[in-house]
Amino acid sequence: MRQTKKLKMFSGFLLALMLGTGLLPAADFEKEAKHRDIKVLITAEKPLTVGSNTLQLSIFEKEKTIKEAKVSVKLFMPAMPGMPAMQSTSEAKALENGKYRVPVNFSMSGTWQLHIFITPSSKKTVRVKTSVNI
Ligand SMILES: [Cu+2]
DSSP states (O other): OHHHHHHHHHHHHHHHHHHHTTOSOOOSEEEEEEETTEEEEEEESSOOOSEEEEEEEEEEETTEEOOSOEEEEEEEEOOBTTBOOEEEEEEOEEOSTTEEEEEEEEOSSSEEEEEEEEEOTTSOOEEEEEEEEO
């Protein structure tokens, strides 16, 4: 167990290093969402698909990164003919430098609403809304 964790941490570090030095190809998904002074750059290394995806969020307030905030992402799709409303919430993990990683699962194709909840330490929660087409 311990070694697996260390290995995971190490590969995470390598990934961060490669991203930082631009060794990895550009993101295959990129979208910006804003609410007042808060800006979220949403990226993914692979195109978004039905099923499991990993989003990376870079969060800024007036161009300064927001580090170590509590961040969660709510996905939902309103009811459609023959389909009930769908909803799920995922907690993001803080990486370095105002970046966060969050696993999301799109259970069907279509337009999904995304609400990103950001709670910086000792501040109120801000909600940033956007949508993605899967
Ligand atoms: Cu649907």
